[in-house]
Amino acid sequence: xxxxxxxxxxxxxxxxxxxxxxxxxxxxxxxxxxxxxxxxxxxxxxxxxxxxxxxxxxxxxxxxxxxxxxxxxxxxxxxxxxxxxxxxxxxxxxxxxxxxxxxxxxxxxxxxxxxxxxxxxxxxxxxxxxxxxxxxxxxxxxxxxxxxxxxxxxxxxxxxxxxxxxxxxxxxxxxxxxxxxxxxxxxxxxxxxxxxxxxxxxxxxxxxxxxxxxxxxxxxxxxxxxxxxxxxxxxxxxxxxxxxxxxxxxxxxxxxxxxxxxxxxxxxxxxxxxxxxxxxxxxxxxxxxxxxxxxxxxxxxxxxxxxxxxxxxxxxxxxxxxxxxxxxxxxxxxxxxxxxxxx
Amino acid sequence: xxxxxxxxxxxxxxxxxxxxxxxxxxxxxxxxxxxxxxxxxxxxxxxxxxxxxxxxxxxxxxxxxxxxxxxxxxxxxxxxxxxxxxxxxxxxxxxxxxxxxxxxxxxxxxxxxxxxxxxxxxxxxxxxxxxxxxxxxxxxxxxxxxxxxxxxxxxxxxxxxxxxxxxxxxxxxxxxxxxxxxxxxxxxxxxxxxxxxxxxxxxxxxxxxxxxxxxxxxxxxxxxxxxxxxxxxxxxxxxxxxxxx
Numbered sequence: 001x002x003x004x005x006x007x008x009x010x011x012x013x014x015x016x017x018x019x020x021x022x023x024x025x026x027x028x029x030x031x032x033x034x035x036x037x038x039x040x041x042x043x044x045x046x047x048x049x050x051x052x053x054x055x056x057x058x059x060x061x062x063x064x065x066x067x068x069x070x071x072x073x074x075x076x077x078x079x080x081x082x083x084x085x086x087x088x089x090x091x092x093x094x095x096x097x098x099x100x101x102x103x104x105x106x107x108x109x110x111x112x113x114x115x116x117x118x119x120x121x122x123x124x125x126x127x128x129x130x131x132x133x134x135x136x137x138x139x140x141x142x143x144x145x146x147x148x149x150x151x152x153x154x155x156x157x158x159x160x161x162x163x164x165x166x167x168x169x170x171x172x173x174x175x176x177x178x179x180x181x182x183x184x185x186x187x188x189x190x191x192x193x194x195x196x197x198x199x200x201x202x203x204x205x206x207x208x209x210x211x212x213x214x215x216x217x218x219x220x221x222x223x224x225x226x227x228x229x230x231x232x233x234x235x236x237x238x239x240x241x242x243x244x245x246x247x248x249x250x251x252x253x254x255x256x257x258x259x260x261x262x263x264x265x266x267x268x269x270x271x272x273x274x275x276x277x278x279x280x281x282x283x284x285x286x287x288x289x290x291x292x293x294x295x296x297x298x299x300x301x302x303x304x305x306x307x308x309x310x311x312x313x314x315x316x317x318x319x320x321x322x323x324x325x326x327x328x329x330x331x332x333x334x335x336x337x338x339x340x341x342x343x
Numbered sequence: 344x345x346x347x348x349x350x351x352x353x354x355x356x357x358x359x360x361x362x363x364x365x366x367x368x369x370x371x372x373x374x375x376x377x378x379x380x381x382x383x384x385x386x387x388x389x390x391x392x393x394x395x396x397x398x399x400x401x402x403x404x405x406x407x408x409x410x411x412x413x414x415x416x417x418x419x420x421x422x423x424x425x426x427x428x429x430x431x432x433x434x435x436x437x438x439x440x441x442x443x444x445x446x447x448x449x450x451x452x453x454x455x456x457x458x459x460x461x462x463x464x465x466x467x468x469x470x471x472x473x474x475x476x477x478x479x480x481x482x483x484x485x486x487x488x489x490x491x492x493x494x495x496x497x498x499x500x501x502x503x504x505x506x507x508x509x510x511x512x513x514x515x516x517x518x519x520x521x522x523x524x525x526x527x528x529x530x531x532x533x534x535x536x537x538x539x540x541x542x543x544x545x546x547x548x549x550x551x552x553x554x555x556x557x558x559x560x561x562x563x564x565x566x567x568x569x570x571x572x573x574x575x576x577x578x579x580x581x582x583x584x585x586x587x588x
Contacts, residue, residue, distance in 0.1 A: 173359030302500025
């Protein structure tokens with residue numbers, strides 16, 4: 001629990017208390033004829049400022065043991081007694097005057113102590129509420145910024161420079177030896193580039209479109225990795241037109257290549273499967289790569305996943321899921337589950 | 344000087360470079376090619392080439408690691424598609440490198456330099472590589488979670504904090520909570536101490552998830568987190584961690 005601050009600005013609090021005490025002293029002086037104004041002021045101010053002082057000195061310490069509202073009671077009592085003692089000394093020279101001879105001061109002080117406590121704690125509570133509200137606003141702002149940052153990162157990560165240049169080198173290499181494959185690769189690269197430009201503007205695509213992009217990407221990787229990569233895409237064709245947010249499938253496919261298949265000398269296979277599951281659709285990307293125990297350290301394997309998870313949370317709230325598990329005999333399975341109805 | 348090897352995990356690119364070399368440096372004999380780090384090391388040992396063209400990114404050992412294992416007299420040319428960090432380092436220390444796709448003119452410059460160069464400054468190269476090759480780290484990267492039959496994997500990159508839960512440990516990510524069949528002590532031993540701090544007998548937090556740390560009078564810290572709403576309390580024993588924050 002957060003620690004409440006009783007006094008953000010001691011000077012201000014002491015001034016308010018002073019005004020309050022002045023008022024009490026005047027009222028008591030006017031309604032009773034017992035003492036002089038000077039005596040009333042002295043007692044009133046010593047009590048008020050003693051209570052302030054007690055909060056200033058003991059506030060932090062007491063909150064270690066008690067909640068802020070309960071802690072205020074003993075602090076007030078302590079300040080009250082201390083103030084009465086000083087008041088007693090000031091008027092009669094005896095610290096016990098108000099505890100032995102004249103109980104009217106004690107009764108009045110206790111009464112105004114409670115009134116003051118209620119007034120000040122209400123004000124503190126109001127301030128606290130205002131502060132909470134400000135913090136909540138700040139939090140909302142931070143969340144929005146986070147979403148934007150994630151978006152930007154996703155956009156930047158769409159076409160990696162390393163992948164782009166590698167693909168172009170492959171095309172350069174293939175032009176003479178296998179012109180058809182070179183042309184095919186250029187077509188696939190065009191599909192990828194076009195989709196990544198389009199996706200910055202489009203909010204929602206369909207499962208089919210997303211899988212076409214994945215296919216273009218995998219075809220290029222197949223050329224690049226030669227015999228080391230095989231892939232299958234197994235679509236439930238009734239799901240083709242189900243709307244899907246972009247940039248959910250693609251990062252997972254890239255992860256499977258980068259951290260799953262590519263680090264393995266003998267490569268592996270990627271299986272993409274879509275299936276309906278009640279009101280949800282599941283898209284599964286399974287690889288037969290190194291899996292979680294691979295000895296090759298490929299840093300940053302979690303960042304792509306984190307981005308997908310954040311995106312799912314932002315776009316679908318609690319209704320979508322990304323689940324990672326181990327493939328058998330080796331490799332990883334990433335499965336996203338999103339509601340068919342969309343967002 | 345007239346023998347070379349070409350190492351690249353993409354056979355198309357091996358062929359492409361071999362083809363260009365055959366045209367631009369006809370007297371050069373390509374002794375062999377390799378597609379991964381393991382093959383490359385065997386090839387180097389067997390052939391003792393004068394020049395090695397090494398791709399940086401490869402399965403198994405990277406080109407940088409292979410360069411470290413080369414015989415003293417072999418000259419190295421690194422080949423990369425896009426590797427800003429490495430390329431800047433090569434520039435600074437005058438190590439030869441080629442960018443893919445390799446152009447004829449750039450390759451020609453590289454060839455003439457190789458022909459006139461006596462030998463590469465080995466010490467400088469090794470020093471450079473030490474900075475570029477990532478140190479082997481075997482810290483935990485994936486956590487198997489779940490107590491029933493279905494285990495889910497959670498990347499340590501996603502974890503915000505761990506909390507001891509009797510003999511198990513709860514794992515908190517920005518959106519989820521999982522349970523791990525491992526004590527917090529065992530986890531602490533396997534995690535990267537630069538990334539994860541023990542802040543309490545029963546709590547480990549990911550350092551870059553700490554948004555702020557506020558000290559109270561008893562020396563304990565209250566932490567707010569970047570991607571979770573709850574606040575965490577450190578015990579005074581671990582207070583030294585936050586002194587510099």
